[in-house]
Amino acid sequence: xxxxxxxxxxxxxxxxxxxxxxxxxxxxxxxxxxxxxxxxxxxxxxxxxxxxxxxxxxxxxxxxxxxxxxxxxxxxxxxxxxxxxxxxxxxxxxxxxxxxxxxxxxxxxxxxxxxxxxxxxxxxxxxxxxxxxxxxxxxxxxxxxxxxxxxxxxxxxxxxxxxxxxxxxxxxxxxxxxxxxxxxxxxxxxxxxxxxxxxxxxxxxxxxxxxxxxxxxxxxxxxxxxxxxxxxxxxxxxxxxxxxxxxxxxxxxxxxxxxxxxxxxxxxxxxxxxxxxxxxxxxxxxxxxxxxxxxxxxxxxxxxxxxxxxxx
Numbered sequence: 659x660x661x662x663x664x665x666x667x668x669x670x671x672x673x674x675x676x677x678x679x680x681x682x683x684x685x686x687x688x689x690x691x692x693x694x695x696x697x698x699x700x701x702x703x704x705x706x707x708x709x710x711x712x713x714x715x716x717x718x719x720x721x722x723x724x725x726x727x728x729x730x731x732x733x734x735x736x737x738x739x740x741x742x743x744x745x746x747x748x749x750x751x752x753x754x755x756x757x758x759x760x761x762x763x764x765x766x767x768x769x770x771x772x773x774x775x776x777x778x779x780x781x782x783x784x785x786x787x788x789x790x791x792x793x794x795x796x797x798x799x800x801x802x803x804x805x806x807x808x809x810x811x812x813x814x815x816x817x818x819x820x821x822x823x824x825x826x827x828x829x830x831x832x833x834x835x836x837x838x839x840x841x842x843x844x845x846x847x848x849x850x851x852x853x854x855x856x857x858x859x860x861x862x863x864x865x866x867x868x869x870x871x872x873x874x875x876x877x878x879x880x881x882x883x884x885x886x887x888x889x890x891x892x893x894x895x896x897x898x899x900x901x902x903x904x905x906x907x908x909x910x911x912x913x914x915x916x917x918x919x920x921x922x923x924x925x926x927x928x929x930x931x932x933x934x935x936x937x938x939x940x941x942x943x944x945x946x947x948x949x950x951x952x953x954x955x956x957x958x959x960x961x962x963x964x965x966x967x968x969x970x
Contacts, residue, residue: 659741661687663710664731664758666750667699668720674810674847675746675803677708681811682803683744684709685773691744693817694734696720696727706817708810716822721833722750726826728757733824735762740798747802748846755802765794771807785898785921804925805846806904843877845896850876851905853896853923854884857912857933857952861889866956867911873963879903881913897922912952915940932956 663683665676676695683691690711695702696719705713716730731754735743743758745751747769759766767779771789774780778791779801845851852871858864871878878894885895896903898921908926913919915931915938923929924943931944934951941947948955 660738661691661742661744662731662735662738662740663691663693663744664727664751664754665693665695665746666697666722666748667695667702667715668697672699672701672704673844675748675805677705677810678805678808679744679746679803680705680708680710682773682808683742684811685808686742686744692734692738692740694731694822696730696822702819703816706815707813709813709815710817711815713817713819714822715819716826719826719829721829721831722753723829723831724753724757726829727754728761729826730822730824731758732761733826734822735798742798743800745800745802747804751802755800759800762798762800763796764798764800765796766800767792767794768802769804770801771804773808782925785917786924804904806849806906845877845879845894845901845903848877848903849906850874850909851879851896851903851907851926852876852909852911853879853881853913854911854952855881855913855919856883858884858889863953864889866953866960870909870956870960870963873960873967876907876909877905881919910940910944911956913940914938915943 661683663679667676680693691709693705693710693713696716702713702715714734719726745755756766769781770779772780778793781790783790852867854867867878879896880890880894882895882897884890885892898918900922902922904925906927908923909930911932920943929944930946931940932948932952932955936949
């Protein structure tokens, strides 16, 4: 029996979450694993540094067609006699993992946050307010790993890359347009995030947020009302109905901290809040808080960040 890990590597570079998933799978297996992916990604052999012995890539697949990708993963899992399939808990993984579990009659644990403890897989429930420990009794199991749950492994090994020779079937999805989110670190991969809400009073003031993020080397994010009012693009929206992120540091500026927003960021390792309302709910969830006007606090933080960078 073996372990395989399914990755979405369509981007220009291999995402951090993909390397995390390979690291997790190899540690879980106690040795090299087989990665399966699709698209035109380059540098797949470098996944050997995280524990992949072999990478099987379906070059003919370039879009996220759930049925095609399910056939791809299930076919590779069967040929490799895999008893464990690991996915990333992102949009693609959420599409494929449960379908693969049904096809292989496997137990499925979504959003695991670490290696098993006493045979039990840990995952967050109730929007991160509690933890569940799940036992999988089926011969085959499908796991999806929450991003930023494990440190990326390092090594010098190189994986072999093979072309997928099977038939995933016809595509049922037609892509009419592709819009890229832009340059910079993708939010799910960011270690530092500077986020802001309606407290910034308008898109014309976002330069302060962007300047602080630039000095800190952070990604930018926003609350849902900000995205809905088109102050910021929707791909920056974090929260229950947006992206769920787990950075090492999340700085929230002018965001009240409604439960819907907290659901997407409460797994951050450290939360710092800047708000002039002492009753803002976010202060209860914060590790650090600054009670003050963002337009007075941000220039001071930017100045301090510039001074720190100059001293390095």
